[in-house]
Amino acid sequence: MNPLIFFANILDPRDKLEYMSYQFEELYGKDNGKKYLENVQAAMLELFGDYAATYYVNVQQSSSDSSSGSQPDVPPVQELELVKRGSRRYIGDGRETKIGTDHWLPVEENPYVQSALHGSVSEATISCLMNTQGTGWDVDCVRDVFNERDSNMILNIPISKRKPRDGWYWFWDQRGAYTAKSAYKQLTLVAHDPRPWTKIWNLFIPPKEALNSKRVACSLVCHMCRRVDESAVHMFVHCSEAMKIWNKLGVQLPTGIDDVSTWFFTCLNTLGVDLVEKFVMACLGIWMSRNDYVWKGVCFDLNHMLRRFLTFLENWQHANSTPPAGVTRLMPTNVSHWVKPKRGMLKFNTYAAIRDETHEMGLDWVLRDDEGRFFAAKNMCLSGNYAVKEAEAICIREALKNGFPSCF
Structure with a gap:
């Protein structure tokens, strides 16, 4: 072949x-x-x-x-060394991964356990750290055996109740799958790009995945003014509708720049913190409105777009802020409300709250019909501080397993 x-x-x-x-x-x-x-x-x-x-x-x-x-100076890293650095053991039933000798902790630097372990414990498998059913961690055992760094990482690893075999995943990919793109980035040190990308990621706005969408190549007129052929510079800088957006936000834009990348980073470096957050969300809104127009045929509405993304920003900041001790948290004035599903459909809402101090998560879910009538609800508390996506997935899993099938 x-x-x-x-x-x-x-x-x-x-x-x-x-x-x-x-x-x-x-x-x-x-x-x-x-x-x-x-x-x-x-x-x-x-x-x-x-x-x-x-x-x-x-x-x-x-x-x-x-x-x-x-x-x-770029070190001559060989491809096999790269594979070793980027590979991790994912935990299923825990029977094929050793506690002290395998790289199984979900961290980029030193994925090995750092606690001082007895030889028998180091050679034991991960299943020894689970409860008798093998469906979760034995929290007391983990806390007793490992130091704070290791125990926190271990308890943050979700355990599947399906009990699959242990296996491998690729650390530098969100799906855990090896890709040439992720390996190429590591080999060519793209992560050391001198442009201030970290300034965007460190803003107090919704997660960076929102700005990391891939561009769709297509030849269309601008979806906002519908008079000029689309280009990145026109859509964000020169379009009459874009100028209205910046005027509404009070953003003073640099002039004489015809490169959208230079324009974008110049704005980041000159605007104040509050305006930077609104500026980035407005850029996201412009781009997402373009996708809605291309894929769904949704016409651009400037006021609707601004209201949608600035409300999203305010609600997200409110949900992720920690008020000072003794201060009651006030709800934002333009908080989003529950929207009914389509006729004949049910809506399933989930909520996951994470408490770093006690290393616990609270999971809640509720099921309602197209008239808002209550069907079922439940909440529960779990040990661990999972990532947001993992916490939401576990919330859905627990709801399907423990709550909703009995409603029908």
Whole structure:
């Protein structure tokens, strides 16, 4: 089998590696398709390794030849070392991962347990740290055996009640799957981009995933003014509707800049904290309104867009702020209200509250119909401080398991 045709298919931006398993199965059957896919993946990894090794030689040589000394020296990291640094054990039933010798903690630097352990404990499997049912952590045991750093990380790892086998995941990808893009970023040190991206991520606004959407290439007129061909500079800087947005927010924009990246970072560096937050949310609103127009045919409404995203910003800041001791938290005046589902449908709302001080989470859920009539509700408390997405997923899991099936 010549893998070049499959390489071309994988590298085509219209196709992806994850689609290859289906294609191989359709072409060669389930058993042969799996074997051929593994061969292509191995060859692809070897090809990428050769490229990465060559790239690092060139970078190191150019760095050593630099007389200014401003270029950082890039260490010749081999692809296998990268795979080792980026791979982690995910915990299923805990029977195949050792406590002291496997890298299983979900942290970038030093994913190994740092607590001083007896040899028998170090060689024991993770299942020894779980409750008798194997569906959660034995909190007292974890607190007794490990130091504060390790115990907090361990208790923040969700345990699946399906009890799957332990396995591997890729730390530098949100889905846990190895991708050439994530490996390339690590190999080429893209994370050390000198532009002030961290200034955006450190703003007190909703999570950075909201600004990390991929751009969709299409040739359309501007979705806001509908008079000029769309471009990034026009949409954010020169469009008459965009100018109205900045005037409403009181944002004084720099002039004479025709590069949207330069314009954006100039605004970040010159605006005050309050205006920066509103500016970033407005940019997000402009971009999301474009996606709504392209994919859903929703016409642009300036006032509706601003109200939607600034209300979102205020509600999010309120929900994530900690009031001073003795001060009662006041609800924002424009807080969002519950909206009925479509006729004949039910709406399931979840809420997860995380308390860092006690290392606990509160989970709540409620089910209502299209008239707002109450069907069921429940709350519970769990140990651990999971990530927001994990906490919401567990909330849904517990609701489906413990609450709602009995309603029907």
